[in-house]
Each structure stands twice: as structure tokens, then as C-alpha cells.
Amino acid sequence: MSTSPIEQKQPDVWIKTKDSELYINPLPVRIWHWLNALGFVVLILTGTHIRYANLFNLMSFETAIKTHNWVAFAVIANYFVWLGFYLFSDRITVYHPELNMRKFFDKAFKQMMYYGYGIFRGHKSPHKVVPYDKFNPMQSITYQIVMLLVVPVQFITGLMMWDVKRFEAPIAMLGGLNTVVTVHVLIYIFFVSFTMIHAYMGALGSTPATHFREMFTGYEEEH
């Protein structure tokens, strides 16, 4: 089976390692990912506490608000670690969309078949993970939508809610505070299931811990 040019591409010198072909997740990506994961969990928990105050007696409403605000700013700052890395390194290719629709659906279907059947039969994933093409088509499209649309919208709506008076004009432009809040809550609802399913799929490696380990070390393990 012939390999595409992107699969053959070697990593940049500055991230070249002893086994660069398996070095899938460079340090900035790993830092971003785990800080982001921690941030999301805290934001979801505090967000739930804010929305359904007194549902669980973990903290006071005031603490929940203040924690939510601080962690949100950290997550926003962290987002720029991710954005900066992909904008200023050639790893941006991992997010290049598959423009050929037929090819995309074909690959996506194969991937779905893999998750729905092949994975249980011990088949190999139809997508070969390489440094410059690490996402299967479903991951690629999902992460692009999440990182370039959903997450920024969540940041912007959250920022507006953080200081309603300061952002009075843009809030009015977007249809009022109620609309802004509703969008923020809808995205929060989406992230509740997204985070859980994402964590579960992370456990679908050759062992449940494989992908988690990979995300810590940066190296793809032999499957």
C-alpha cells in the first residue's frame, strides 16, 4: 500500500526526536490538551453548580462563580497555546480538511465501521496515525468545528457574561443577555456529553490506558 506525501513528511527539526515518526503529539499540544481537559472538567462542574445552585454542596455560589471565571480565563489563555502552535508550525496539516466529499464520506464510513465492528474484532484502524495526519476524518471534522467555532463562541459568550455591563453593546447586538446565556448553556450541554464520550473513546486503545499514555508522552505506541 503506497503512502501519501503527507504520511511520509518528516517532522520539523525542533521537534525531531529519537523516533520522530511516532512522535504524534508535541509538547505544546500535550500541555494544551491536559490543561484544557482539567479546565473543562472544572468549568463543567462549576458551571453546573452555578446553573443548578445548591444541587451539590461542594462550594458556595460565590466560590463557584469566581472559580469559573478564573479557570475560564486560564482556558482562554491556553487556547492560544493551541492556536499559536498550529498557526506557527507546519503541524497545521493535521487539521487540513478533506475537500473531496466522496473521499471524506468513504473514509468516514470506514472509520464508523471500524468503531462499530472492526475494533471489537481486533482490526486495525483504517486511518494510519502519523505526525502530520494524526486525525481520522471524523476526528478532523469534529475537532475543527469544536476548536474553531464552538469553543470560541463559548469563550465570547462567557466573556460577555463575566462583565455584562462592559459588553453591553455587543450583547445587545447579539440579541440580548438571554440569547447570549442560552447559547453558552447550549454549548455547555454539548460539552457535557462530548467530554464523557471523548474520554471513553480515549480508552479504546489497545489497552484502556494506551491513548492516555500516548497523550502524556507524545509517542504513538505500537498497536
Added chain:
Amino acid sequence: MVRSTSGGTGTVLPVLTVFICCCMLFSGALFALQKDESPTSASPVTESPVTEEPPAETAAAEQDAVSVVEEQVKDPAALKLEETLKKNSKCLKCHNRERSKLLEDGSELSLQVHKDGYLASAHGEVSCVSCHRAIGNRKHPSKSTNINITSEREYSVEMNGSCRKCHMQKYKQYKGSVHSALVAQGSEKAPVCTSCHNPHAPVSMVNYQAETGLPCKNCHENIFNAYSASVHGKARISGNTIRDSHIQAPICSDCHHSHEVTALAIGDVLRTTCIACHENVTLLHNQWLPNAGTHLDIVSCAVCHAPFAQRKFDLHLYDNVAKVPLTMQEGDAPIQEQLQAIADEGGTGDPLEIWKARGGFGKEGQPADISLRSRMEVMSGVAAHQIASKSFAVRTCESCHEPGWRQKQNVTVSITQSDGRTQSFEANREALSSVKAVESISDFYALGGNPSKFLDILLLLSLAAGIAVPIGHFTLGKMIKEYMARGEK
């Protein structure tokens, strides 16, 4: 005898002549000596006309003084005052005594004016007839020329204009007040000038003490009692120990003004009134309260600072173009019906749409961009005055931000009328929860208290998916493996 007489006369005349001559010479010498002794006379400058002016001025001043004394005696104002007092004493001669007039409504109007009180007051020098124009010397009512007065109230309202002559500024302020507007609407209770100021013994403003609450207490007793027990009332009565000694704790007129009396429960007025004294309030709230600016905008001060007061959400029509609460103008069609419709149907429909469907004000040219703004207010004017000490103020966020709290609160729909008062209608409590109202109440949101069932269901579905997808996938895997294993056997 004759000789001797003539001889006598003949000697007296020359002696007299010599004596007169001597006197003339002596006085001439004395004058010359005086002239020589004067220091200015020796100086050449003394000869100038300037040096001669002081004596001339002194003379003129003396003349003026004489003329002033003469003028004082003839001062028309003094004469007029004298005449006024003389005329007034004629009136007071009778009216100092207890007497009354039977009015058309059957009540009696006291005609007594206490002479001492009147003369000692600021009006003591004002002629009786300058206010009581209808009652001159020649037209004093008598049994044959009686003046018919329907009631004391009607007479007080009629006499209100008399004050304008001298107190134009205060009168103008009063005309812009809610009191005046109510009088114009035919209120039987709203105060006119004489309701607060006894025209025959007006007292200085300083005599309106917080301890008595007069004259406001006459009508607003409940509110004054609430004020008396408040941190403001207590501080005022106990000598302003509330803040710096130079800042007095407020009495009624400090917030409501004494003549341009306003109802403060309108939009921003109350907050700005509080901030006028508590100027660092934004800074202090910013130190701990998230979104402090918004809280100060939409939560009335008393909601937290009158901790035992009943609260409510007040939906107010807001003009987004002018950025002010919509106020009914003179000539607007009555809006009560429309507001009542919002109040009644608001729980199941979009309040703004209901309002529009009912024709808004029913008038062309009404502002096009209108929304409903919600503010947290206390339920009553009494509650608004029950301000407690800062240490008792509501500080826990959960007091408002908890699920279900919002649904328990009263909701009113209100409009500012042309007289400045707010008219409120009790609304369906579901008005704020309606999904249909998201757009029209677009600015309102309370964290933790948002009871959108639609979003709650979505969250539960999301949570269910987060659990079901992994379990389902895992189970599917198990089943496939078992099936395949069975097949292999």
C-alpha cells in the same frame, strides 16, 4: 436832669462805638491768627481747591444724613408696611377670635388667625388681602354678600395659586411634582401648599424635624414609621452618627425633594439618589460582587439592604432607542388594558408580542424598538424605606441565585405614567419563565435561577448520551465478541 440825661447819652454812644470797634478788631485779629495757625494754610497746596474739598464733603455728608433721616421718615415702603399692619390689625381684630364659616359640604372652616403667630411669622408683614383677594375692605363677605365655598379642600386648591406670587420658584418645583399631578387628577388627598405650610404661621424648614416626620407623616405614616426604624431614621434621630459628622442622615426631603416631590421607584432614580450620598458604592460592590455594575443596574438597593422586605420582578417597557424606561405621555391612549393583558397572558405568550398585538399605546409614532426590562424591586414603598445597617444586608448569592427562587417571586408589569408615578399590574409568575419571552425579555437573566425546562431536558439528554454511548458501545463490543466466539465454536 435833661442835661445830665443828654450828657449821659453823649458818653454812652462813644463808649459803645469804641467797644464795637474793639470787638471787631479783636475778632478780625483772632480770625487772622486762626488762619495763620492752620498748617495747611501755610502750604501752597492748601490753596488748591482739592484741599478745600474735605470740608466741603463733610458738609455734603452732613446734608445727606439730614436728608436720609428726612427720607426715612417719608419711606413709602415703611409707610406701606405701616399701612399694611394697620389694615391687617383691622382683619385680625375679628379673625383673632375663634370663628368659623359653614361650608356647602356641611363642614366648618375655621376663620381664626392667631394674631401673635401670624405677626411673628414670615408672613407677618404680608397684607391679608394680597392672598385673600376676593375679600377686600369693601367686599368683605357678610350675610348679604356671602362667598360660597364648597369645601375646605376646594378652597385650598383654589388658593394654591396665591403662593406663586412670592414663591414662584418653589411653586414651579411643586407643579412638576407627583403631588401636583395628583391634585390635577382630582385627588382629594394629594397635598397643596397649605397642606404642609400653615399660611398664617409658616415656619422655617429647619422646624421639619425627623423626629416628628411632619408634614410628610400626615399622609405617609406607614412609610415614615418604616423610615424611623431604618438605619437612616435611627441615625438622624440619634444625631447623625451614621457617617462623617458633616453628612446628615437623610430625611424625607433629602431623597424625595421638598417641593418637586418624586416617586423614586422609577428605573434609575432610586439608585442615583442613594449614590448621591454613598458615592463609593460601585467601588465597594466591585470588591466582592461579580458583575457589580449589572447588579446595581437591575437590582434596587433596598432588595439587599432591606433584608426582610418582600421582593418582586418588575417588567418595565423600555425604549431601546432613547435608552430610557418608556413613559406614558399626555394624550397617550390608556395602556392599562394592554398591561393587564401582559400580566394575564404573560405566562403563556410573549409579553411584548401581547403588548404589540393590543396596539401598544394605540398611537402612531410610538417608539419602534421596545423591550421589556426586568428589575428586582421591593414589593412596597414601606419596604423600600426599611433600610437596615450594612451588616444586615443580604450578602449570600444563593438568596437570589438558586433554582426555583425566581418562580417564587412576584412579578409585576409596570409603566411610568405622565405624572411620574409607576402603575403596576401583578402578572403571572410564569411570565419570566416562558420560552417565548426569551426575546422580549432579552436583557434579563439571573444565574442559577433560570428555570428553562427545555434546557434542563437537553442537559439530561446530553448527560444520558455521555453515559449511554460508552455503555452501549461497550455492550455492543461484548455482544459481537460473544457472538463471534460462539460462531467459532
